[in-house]
Amino acid sequence: MNLTGVGASPGTGQGPAFIVTVSVPEPPEGATYTGEADQEKQRAADALQQVAGVLELRGDRAGGQAGEILRAQAMMAEDPGLAVAVRSFIDQGIAAPRAVYQAFARFRETLAGAGGYLGERAADLDDVRDRVIGELTGHPMPGIPSEPAPPDEPGGAPRPYVLVAHDLAPADTVLLTKDLVAAFVTEKGGPTSHTAIVARSMGVPAVVGCRGATGIRPGVRVRVDGTSGQVQVEPPPDFSDSRSAGPEAGRSAGSGVGRSGGDAWAGQVAARDTGGPGRTSDGHAVPLLANVGGQSDLDAAVAHGAEGIGLYRTEFLFLGRSEAPSADEQRQVYRAALEAFPGRTVVVRVLDAGADKPLSFLPPSGGEPNPALGERGLRLLRRFPDVLDTQVEALAGAADGSSAHLMIMAPMVATAEEASWFAGVCHVRGLASAGAMIEIPAAALRAESLVTVVDFVSIGTNDLAQYTFAADRELGTLGTLQDPWQPALLDLVHRTATAASDNGKPCGVCGEAAADPLLACVLVGLGATSLSMSPRALPAVRVALAGQTLGQCQLAAQAARGMETPAHARAAARSELPELARLGL
Amino acid sequence: MPERKVTVVAEVGLHARPAATFVRAATKAPMDVTVAKVPGGDPINAKSILQILALDVRQDETIVIKAEGKGADEVLDELAKIAGSP
Numbered sequence: 001m002n003l004t005g006v007g008a009s010p011g012t013g014q015g016p017a018f019i020v021t022v023s024v025p026e027p028p029e030g031a032t033y034t035g036e037a038d039q040e041k042q043r044a045a046d047a048l049q050q051v052a053g054v055l056e057l058r059g060d061r062a063g064g065q066a067g068e069i070l071r072a073q074a075m076m077a078e079d080p081g082l083a084v085a086v087r088s089f090i091d092q093g094i095a096a097p098r099a100v101y102q103a104f105a106r107f108r109e110t111l112a113g114a115g116g117y118l119g120e121r122a123a124d125l126d127d128v129r130d131r132v133i134g135e136l137t138g139h140p141m142p143g144i145p146s147e148p149a150p151p152d153e154p155g156g157a158p159r160p161y162v163l164v165a166h167d168l169a170p171a172d173t174v175l176l177t178k179d180l181v182a183a184f185v186t187e188k189g190g191p192t193s194h195t196a197i198v199a200r201s202m203g204v205p206a207v208v209g210c211r212g213a214t215g216i217r218p219g220v221r222v223r224v225d226g227t228s229g230q231v232q233v234e235p236p237p238d239f240s241d242s243r244s245a246g247p248e249a250g251r252s253a254g255s256g257v258g259r260s261g262g263d264a265w266a267g268q269v270a271a272r273d274t275g276g277p278g279r280t281s282d283g284h285a286v287p288l289l290a291n292v293g294g295q296s297d298l299d300a301a302v303a304h305g306a307e308g309i310g311l312y313r314t315e316f317l318f319l320g321r322s323e324a325p326s327a328d329e330q331r332q333v334y335r336a337a338l339e340a341f342p343g344r345t346v347v348v349r350v351l352d353a354g355a356d357k358p359l360s361f362l363p364p365s366g367g368e369p370n371p372a373l374g375e376r377g378l379r380l381l382r383r384f385p386d387v388l389d390t391q392v393e394a395l396a397g398a399a400d401g402s403s404a405h406l407m408i409m410a411p412m413v414a415t416a417e418e419a420s421w422f423a424g425v426c427h428v429r430g431l432a433s434a435g436a437m438i439e440i441p442a443a444a445l446r447a448e449s450l451v452t453v454v455d456f457v458s459i460g461t462n463d464l465a466q467y468t469f470a471a472d473r474e475l476g477t478l479g480t481l482q483d484p485w486q487p488a489l490l491d492l493v494h495r496t497a498t499a500a501s502d503n504g505k506p507c508g509v510c511g512e513a514a515a516d517p518l519l520a521c522v523l524v525g526l527g528a529t530s531l532s533m534s535p536r537a538l539p540a541v542r543v544a545l546a547g548q549t550l551g552q553c554q555l556a557a558q559a560a561r562g563m564e565t566p567a568h569a570r571a572a573a574r575s576e577l578p579e580l581a582r583l584g585l
Numbered sequence: 586m587p588e589r590k591v592t593v594v595a596e597v598g599l600h601a602r603p604a605a606t607f608v609r610a611a612t613k614a615p616m617d618v619t620v621a622k623v624p625g626g627d628p629i630n631a632k633s634i635l636q637i638l639a640l641d642v643r644q645d646e647t648i649v650i651k652a653e654g655k656g657a658d659e660v661l662d663e664l665a666k667i668a669g670s671p
Contacts, residue, residue, distance in 0.1 A: 072605050072634065081633040110639040117600055121638055 005185065005210025007229040008196035013162065013183035013205045014223040014235070016149045017216045020165035024130045027097035027137065037090055044086050044096040046567070047135040051128060052077035053568040057575055069124060076128050082107065097136045104129040147581035148180055149219075158582050162222040164213050168195045178204060179582040183224035185213045185231055199226070207231050277307055278531070278542050284550040286524050287345065288542055289532040291510060298340045300535040305542070308345035308405075310458070310532020311510040312337055314391065315357055323361050324387050330394035338404035345405045347458065347508070347532070349437065350391050352411035354380045362387065372472065377412025377437075378422060388425060396429045409435040409458055413450070414442045420453040437510075439463035444492040447499035451507075457500055459528070461511025465489050484513035485566035490526060494561065497527025508532055517544030517585040522573050524550070525557030540585060547579040587658055588651040589665040590623060599642035599668060607667045608634045616654040618664065623647040631664065 033040045052074045059070030076082070082103050089099035104125060112122040148158040160182040167188040176198070184199045184206035199206030205226030216222060216233055223235040278288035289310030290301030301309065317325050317333060338346055353359045354376025362384055368374035381388040392408065399406040410422040413436040426434035432455070438444050439460035451457055461484050466473045468489055471481035493509065500507035508530040509523050515537035521544055523531060531541065548556075556576035560569040574580065595603050611618045611631035619628035620640065629636040631650065642648055650664050 068602055068605070072601075075605060075608060075634040079633050079635045081630055081636050107635040107639065111635075114639075114641055117597075118638060118641060125635070 001233040003185075003210050003212055003216075003231040003233070005207040005213070005229045005231060007206075007225065007227045008208045009184070009199035009204060009206035010227045011203070011205040012223065012225045012227075013160075014221060015159045015162045015182035016152075016219050017222045017233075018145050018149075018161035018163050019214055019216065019218045020144060020163060020168065024134045024137070027095070027101050027133060029098065031095040031098045032093050033090075033095040040090050040096050040099075041087050043136065044090065044100055044132075045083065047096070047100070047132050048077050048083065048086070049565065050135055050567050050571070051131045053563075053565070053571045054131070055128070056568070057571055061575065072121075073124050073128050076125055077132065079107075097133050100129065100132050100136065104132075144176060145180055162224055164216055164222070165195075166214060168198070176202065177578050178202060179578060183207075183222075183226065185210050185216075185222070185224055187211055187213050276305070276542070278545055280524065280545055280548055280550045280553065282549040282551070284524075286528070286545060287530040288538050288545075289345065289347070289508070289510075289530055290535045290538065291532050292337065292535075295336065297535065298337060302340055304535040304538040306341075306535055306538055308341050308347075309337060310345075310347050310508055310530060311460075312346060312348040314348060314351055315353065318351055318353065318359055319357065321359075321361070324390060327390050327394040327397065330391060331397040334395055334398035335402070338398055338402040338406060342403045343405075345407060345530075347407045347409060347435075347510075348395060349409050349411055350378075350388060351381065352377045372466065378410040378418055379412055381410070382418075382421070385425075389429075392426055392429045392431065396431050399431065405433070406431065407433040407435060407456060409437055409456070411437045411460070412440065412463075413437060414440045416446060416450045416453050419443075419450050423454050437463075438492075438496050439467065441468045441492060444496045447496040448502070451500045451503045451505045454505070456506040456508070457496060458508040458510050458532070459493055459496055461489065461493070461509060461513035464492060464511070468492060480566065483566040484511065484516070484519060485560070485569045487561055487563055487566075487569050490522070490557070490561050490569065493523060493528070494526040494557070497529075500529075501527055506530065515541065517541050518570065518573055518577065518580055521545060521548050521553045521577055521580070522557045522560050525553030525555070526561075543583060544580055544585050547583055548577055552577060552579075586651050586653045587661055588649050589661045590647060590649050591665045591669045592647045593642050593644060593668055594671050596644055596671075598644050598646070599637060599640070599648070603667065603670065604634060604637050607664060608632060608637055610663055610667055611660075614652060614656075614660040616652050616657060616660070618650065618652040618660060620648050620650050623649050 055070050055074035055077060059067040059074060085103035085106055086099050089102050090096060108122050108125050111118045111125060145161055148160050151158055160178065160180055162183045162185060163181050164185045167186050181204055183204060184195050186195050186208045187210055196206055196208055205224050207224055207226055207229050210231055213231065220234050223232040278286045287307045289308045290306035291311040292298055292301055292309050293313040294316045317330060334348065353362050354364065354371065354374060362380050364375045375383065395406065395408055408426050408431055413419050419436040423434040435454045435456035435458060436443065436450060437460045438447065438457050443450055462473060465482045465484060465486065469481035469486065471478040473482060497507045506529045507527060509528045510532035513519050514523060514531040515533035517540045520531055520541045524545065533541065556573040559572035559576050563569040563572050593599050597603065599607060618631035620631045621628040622640065622642065629640055648668060650661055652660050
């Protein structure tokens with residue numbers, strides 16, 4: 001099938017058709033929910049907030065008149081009157097998507113009835129409503145695709161779409177990139193239409209005024225000639241050979257990591273580990289290390305291409321015993337870890353007992369109604385210096401004659417004085433590299449002085465979140481406060497990393513936060529010099545990092561820190577790192 | 586209760602950018618803030634963009650803004666200034 005329109009942006013492009021939908025289906029009347037009303041309300045509130053965040057962000061990026069419309073739309077999503085209406089519908093037993101629909105309808109009628117300017121705002125309101133409902137129902141968000149089509153053959157590259165629409169509004173086009181769009185086709189519009197202008201500025205072919213285009217079946221291959229205005233649906237195969245010569249060629253060069261470049265590399269992302277050292281696309285090295293808590297983790301770390309160990313937890317040696325293991329026994333276990341990574345970094349954390357890991361031979365000095373704030377980690381070891389000294393002696397013995405680079409760190413360090421004491425114990429035993437975990441806000445706030453007395457620092461995001469937000473890690477109801485995207489937590493990471501960098505000291509991150517590919521890029525942007533995570537998380541993070549420049553990571557970090565909520569921070573970072581969506585991360 | 590009466594002079598009325606600026610400023614206020622058309626209109630929540638738009642205040646129309654509590658005068662002054670800007 002061939003269609004003809006007006007060529008509005010030169011060049012040819014092809015890809016699977018993506019028909020831009022104008023609305024999500026209306027949630028069925030009378031839909032109810034199971035579970036608690038409060039949960040349903042929270043679900044609705046989260047969706048509204050998420051949509052507001054996205055719109056606000058797009059508004060900031062778009063600027064001008066489009067930006068004003070988008071920011072006004074963000075305000076609509078956050079409207080207090082709307083929120084009240086949604087909650088009251090949910091109280092009546094109505095499911096969140098339908099409650100949202102009905103709440104919007106209340107306001108919509110008033111606006112639409114006025115006509116003119118307010119009538120147009122009703123269309124804006126519909127757009128917001130559809131986005132919120134889409135968020136709640138998992139229905140694809142109205143509007144544009146957020147990531148390219150999956151590869152059409154194993155090992156192939158993700159494919160940008162041919163975007164087909166009646167017309168595209170500024171809101172639809174703000175976030176589009178060449179990674180997502182191979183060409184535009186619209187039924188309406190002329191050579192000076194919004195779509196045409198955007199397409200030309202992106203360097204993407206476009207055909208406008210193409211009647212019948214929205215009748216194209218989603219997903220079928222479409223070839224667009226933006227010079228002649230020809231649109232071919234399912235063109236003969238000989239055209240498809242030109243695909244790799246399209247806009248992808250330049251991009252592949254940028255994402256190559258000195259390994260198999262281009263399409264093959266991108267295609268491997270979801271399937272398997274590409275291996276190799278962690279680095280950004282512009283060659284900034286970020287060692288990707290494994291969190292290890294026992295022998296079986298060692299094997300997994302090696303299997304997933306860890307460049308070393310970033311957090312070796314030693315508790316497994318001590319738990320369930322009536323007395324501490326001997327130096328000899330410990331030495332043998334540590335030796336196995338060092339031998340697994342010859343020539344590489346192995347960061348061992350000394351015993352982190354107390355709190356949720358009590359040991360009979362290291363009793364706290366008194367009753368602890370609040371063990372997380374009690375004698376744990378280094379605090380406990382200072383009361384039992386022999387236990388620490390035996391462990392340090394065993395570590396020094398294991399490192400003797402090993403090619404691995406052993407680094408030792410202390411948990412639960414609050415002050416530079418504590419860190420200094422610990423470094424002294426290690427240095428006396430001949431261990432050159434002694435560091436401190438940063439997991440107490442005080443340590444992060446005074447990182448400038450702390451980094452001068454240790455050889456490195458490593459940020460434990462889990463505990464740092466718990467202590468920064470005074471939110472128990474074990475309490476699911478406080479989950480939002482433990483979200484590693486909390487801007488306050490990002491601030492502390494940034495502060496610590498900057499202090500370390502100013503003093504020429506490494507600053508790793510070894511919490512679960514590093515296992516999130518998007519957040520991993522942000523942590524690097526904040527200044528983390530290495531990332532340590534569960535071994536199985538390594539491949540995705542390695543691939544994510546290889547798709548960004550250090551500068552992009554820094555911009556994403558800055559954008560995230562500029563936000564006020566975790567959801568906004570996440571959205572802000574994602575919009576700075578569009579490559580991640582292309583990689584399916 | 587402290588209040589300000591102000592006539593909207595902007596050509597677009599209390600819509601578009603003025604409406605957004607107005608609501609943003611009102612949202613920052615710690616207390617409830619209401620707006621009503623003069624004379625005799627029902628007060629609506631000044632922190633709701635949807636209610637402000639629906640109020641449909643046009644050029645040369647007058648509104649009354651009300652707020653009560655600590656800092657209310659400052660809030661009202663700022664809002665009146667926004668609403669009264671050309």
